Amino acid sequence: MAHFTCEVVYRGIFQKNLAARICRGIVLSSRKAGRWGIAFGRYGDSPQRNGIPAKDFAIVADTQEELEQNMARYEPKEVDVTICVDDTLSKGVESWAWYGLQPINQLIVPNGTLLMTSLQGPAELLKDIHRKETPYSLALIPAKASFSGLWVYKEDHTEARALGALAKLQPGFLSLDAVCAAIREAEWGSELKAASARKAHDRLETLAVKITEGNRETPFSFEKPKWWEMREGVTIPAIPVGKPMEGGKGYVPERNPYFKKFTTRTMRPVIDFDKCVKCTLCWIQCPDSCFDVTPDGLYDADMESCCGCGVCEAVCPAKECVTMVREDAFEDNASQWEMWRKDKPQYTAWLGNKIKSKEHVVRSHGFRFRGQYEQEIKLEMDQGGIEITAGIPGENAAGKQR
Amino acid sequence: MAVETKTPAAGTTASDDREMLISGSEACAEALTLADIDVVTAYPIRPYDTVMQAIAKKIANGLLVAEYIVAEGEHSQFEIVKHASTVGARVFCGSSGVGWMYAMECLTVTPPLRVPMVAMVGNRALDDPGAFGVEHNDALSVRDLGWMLIWVDTAQEMLDTTLLAYRIAEDRRVFLPIAISADGAFLTHSQTIVQVPTKAKVDKFLPPYNRGDLLLHPDNPITVAPQANEDWVIEIRRQNNEAMNRAYTVIEEAYADFRRIFGRGPENPWFEEYMTEDADVILMGMGTISLPFKVGIRNMRAKGMKVGLIRPRWFRPFPTDRLVAALQPAKAIGVIDRDYSFGSPFGSGVVANEIRAAMYNAEKRPPLLSFICGLGGREVTLEDVYKVTDLCFEAAKSGKSPLKTQWLGVRE
Numbered sequence: 001m002a003h004f005t006c007e008v009v010y011r012g013i014f015q016k017n018l019a020a021r022i023c024r025g026i027v028l029s030s031r032k033a034g035r036w037g038i039a040f041g042r043y044g045d046s047p048q049r050n051g052i053p054a055k056d057f058a059i060v061a062d063t064q065e066e067l068e069q070n071m072a073r074y075e076p077k078e079v080d081v082t083i084c085v086d087d088t089l090s091k092g093v094e095s096w097a098w099y100g101l102q103p104i105n106q107l108i109v110p111n112g113t114l115l116m117t118s119l120q121g122p123a124e125l126l127k128d129i130h131r132k133e134t135p136y137s138l139a140l141i142p143a144k145a146s147f148s149g150l151w152v153y154k155e156d157h158t159e160a161r162a163l164g165a166l167a168k169l170q171p172g173f174l175s176l177d178a179v180c181a182a183i184r185e186a187e188w189g190s191e192l193k194a195a196s197a198r199k200a201h202d203r204l205e206t207l208a209v210k211i212t213e214g215n216r217e218t219p220f221s222f223e224k225p226k227w228w229e230m231r232e233g234v235t236i237p238a239i240p241v242g243k244p245m246e247g248g249k250g251y252v253p254e255r256n257p258y259f260k261k262f263t264t265r266t267m268r269p270v271i272d273f274d275k276c277v278k279c280t281l282c283w284i285q286c287p288d289s290c291f292d293v294t295p296d297g298l299y300d301a302d303m304e305s306c307c308g309c310g311v312c313e314a315v316c317p318a319k320e321c322v323t324m325v326r327e328d329a330f331e332d333n334a335s336q337w338e339m340w341r342k343d344k345p346q347y348t349a350w351l352g353n354k355i356k357s358k359e360h361v362v363r364s365h366g367f368r369f370r371g372q373y374e375q376e377i378k379l380e381m382d383q384g385g386i387e388i389t390a391g392i393p394g395e396n397a398a399g400k401q402r
Numbered sequence: 403m404a405v406e407t408k409t410p411a412a413g414t415t416a417s418d419d420r421e422m423l424i425s426g427s428e429a430c431a432e433a434l435t436l437a438d439i440d441v442v443t444a445y446p447i448r449p450y451d452t453v454m455q456a457i458a459k460k461i462a463n464g465l466l467v468a469e470y471i472v473a474e475g476e477h478s479q480f481e482i483v484k485h486a487s488t489v490g491a492r493v494f495c496g497s498s499g500v501g502w503m504y505a506m507e508c509l510t511v512t513p514p515l516r517v518p519m520v521a522m523v524g525n526r527a528l529d530d531p532g533a534f535g536v537e538h539n540d541a542l543s544v545r546d547l548g549w550m551l552i553w554v555d556t557a558q559e560m561l562d563t564t565l566l567a568y569r570i571a572e573d574r575r576v577f578l579p580i581a582i583s584a585d586g587a588f589l590t591h592s593q594t595i596v597q598v599p600t601k602a603k604v605d606k607f608l609p610p611y612n613r614g615d616l617l618l619h620p621d622n623p624i625t626v627a628p629q630a631n632e633d634w635v636i637e638i639r640r641q642n643n644e645a646m647n648r649a650y651t652v653i654e655e656a657y658a659d660f661r662r663i664f665g666r667g668p669e670n671p672w673f674e675e676y677m678t679e680d681a682d683v684i685l686m687g688m689g690t691i692s693l694p695f696k697v698g699i700r701n702m703r704a705k706g707m708k709v710g711l712i713r714p715r716w717f718r719p720f721p722t723d724r725l726v727a728a729l730q731p732a733k734a735i736g737v738i739d740r741d742y743s744f745g746s747p748f749g750s751g752v753v754a755n756e757i758r759a760a761m762y763n764a765e766k767r768p769p770l771l772s773f774i775c776g777l778g779g780r781e782v783t784l785e786d787v788y789k790v791t792d793l794c795f796e797a798a799k800s801g802k803s804p805l806k807t808q809w810l811g812v813r814e
Binding site: 224 | 516517577616623630631632637644
């Protein structure tokens with residue numbers, strides 16, 4: 001008797017279909033060897049919001065009886081493999097569904113695997129991934145995060161590559177042939193996708209992570225109250241009013257201490273305080289009240305409560321004052337205004353470094369104008385990308401139109 | 403129409419009470435005036451609408467100052483008072499039959515939000531067929547949700563119970579809604595002599611509603627009813643369960659205080675016992691069904707038959723221990739339901755199966771016979787009473803319960 005449990009940690013909405021396809025693929029691939037499986041999304045993650053960390057699971061077992069032991073629950077207690085399809089989630093995840101910050105590797109069993117899509121190297125990633133008390137492996141599929149919205153699916157073969165990589169990690173449960181067969185049979189499957197799975201299988205590199213390695217920060221957490229400690233009448237205290245920042249000047253709103261939101265972020269605003277015209281628009285329009293008013297009348301985005309929606313950038317009338325920058329360019333949530341106040345020339349250099357890099361300011365999700373998707377496709381093709389639209393709809397999908 | 407009578411009836415003790423000839427609904431409105439309610443919502447449906455008319459008249463005559471809001475339906479009717487209660491208003495609401503059912507969503511949210519709403523249910527058969535007569539299924543539909551449920555059988559009891567209901571519901575240990583059930587027509591539309599206490603006595607008995615830490619007010623900034631996932635729901639249900647359990651003590655205390663201040667009211671809040679001391683057969687039924695049964699019992703007692711009646715008042719919280727103890731001496735029990743529960747165990751009504759469940763671990767389990775009677779307001783006759791009693795005596799003799807539920811007063 002044996003079973004295999006896998007979670008896919010993804011960005012709500014943007015990667016909803018990707019995660020679902022990976023989990024379905026795991027079950028369908030294992031079925032080729034007669035195994036039984038279940039694929040499900042974490043119920044508490046629904047309804048999803050743009051970018052919010054969410055999870056899907058796949059469990060396969062030798063027998064239906066063994067599978068039953070793992071059914072009728074929202075979330076497994078431990079997993080053999082965590083698949084993370086956006087490397088900015090390596091900073092930890094906080095969803096609707098649990099409380100506090102959950103390190104990306106939290107559920108991995110001793111000597112299990114964290115499989116990530118990323119263009120960063122292990123050393124870079126381990127600056128963000130929290131230390132774990134037991135050793136595990138880090139396996140990397142070189143790829144940028146496959147983002148699309150709820151209504152579109154980016155046919156970049158990420159799901160096929162994840163399944164191919166998983167066949168390398170867990171050959172006892174999913175043979176590469178079984179994965180390829182399941183991909184071919186899937187609605188959007190194609191030979192090209194099966195080839196992508198094989199490539200990912202053959203090229204996968206894994207690295208042992210020691211218990212001494214990783215981000216040493218203690219993740220934010222709290223205890224859930226007992227029933228008799230909770231307020232009655234389904235009531236919760238409101239967030240109190242804020243306080244001046246210092247010397248009776250400025251304003252810092254009180255924020256929900258139990259839900260910080262920042263792990264929802266894939267891009268963050270970087271502010272050039274020297275260009276700020278103090279128009280107040282970012283402060284007023286921010287849907288998460290994440291701006292502190294500084295004593296000198298500037299607006300400093302609190303990085304624990306910013307979910308990276310980009311509204312501040314959109315409403316800012318000053319040229320190049322607010323710029324959205326990809327989250328993987330940062331290692332902490334430090335205050336930009338404090339940095340600026342302390343050493344202006346150094347801040348200016350830091351700022352320039354962040355916003356000048358093309359890689360950093362490419363929009364990671366969503367589109368800012370009509371036709372941006374076509375522009376991106378062209379850019380990628382010019383850079384040597386492969387035309388894959390031939391597979392859309394895939395051979396099997398065409399068959400289903402009958 | 404409410405007419406104040408000039409001569410106090412013989413045998414009344416509380417001399418400063420006013421005596422009035424009023425219906426059960428008007429008695430409720432008298433109590434609401436004495437309780438000085440703040441917000442009342444209304445939407446007409448027979449037989450509850452008699453209460454809303456009586457309150458409107460009180461306000462129009464300047465006897466009661468309250469917000470009187472005519473909603474566009476029962477759903478809004480119950481929502482409005484729920485919110486008003488949350489900001490600290492003493493509220494009243496009510497309905498009947500399918501009107502009560504239309505408010506069901508609001509009825510479900512009221513107990514978890516710990517809103518001490520008092521509602522009057524003028525019991526009415528559920529559609530279809532559209533009918534006005536009494537059945538108890540309307541109020542019973544909320545029996546599992548955290549509503550406290552009580553049935554009364556006279557206009558006097560309606561008045562007293564309305565005052566008691568505010569005292570119990572608004573106790574911080576409880577904070578749960580109460581529905582007072584009154585049989586349509588027999589109680590809501592029939593006028594009898596009622597003793598109405600003075601405001602001074604009521605003020606002594608009923609403190610102002612204090613929502614305390616749950617008050618929705620700028621000085622107490624809270625969020626009410628946020629969405630919660632599986633990490634919170636069972637704890638909230640557990641709190642609700644605890645509040646209902648605490649109600650047992652609070653009800654006992656309230657009735658004791660009521661007797662002390664008003665000089666009347668039952669020793670036993672939970673159920674009325676009539677000629678049960680030496681009874682071999684105990685009959686049970688809620689609401690005005692007690693009236694023909696009491697007459698029948700007196701007639702049978704005159705013939706030497708040892709039969710008595712237990713009329714449950716409180717159905718939620720259910721007085722399990724006390725009721726089981728009271729039923730222990732019986733040789734047979736006959737439960738008469740003015741409701742139905744199609745497809746239930748033995749096809750019995752709701753009350754009979756509750757009593758069966760309560761008796762399961764009792765030391766003695768006398769034969770229990772279940773009857774369905776008086777649906778849709780069909781008159782319960784003395785013949786029905788005698789038939790029930792005869793069948794119970796047969797079971798007492800044989801020691802066996804006929805499991806099949808019997809329908810009485812049906813043309814067949």
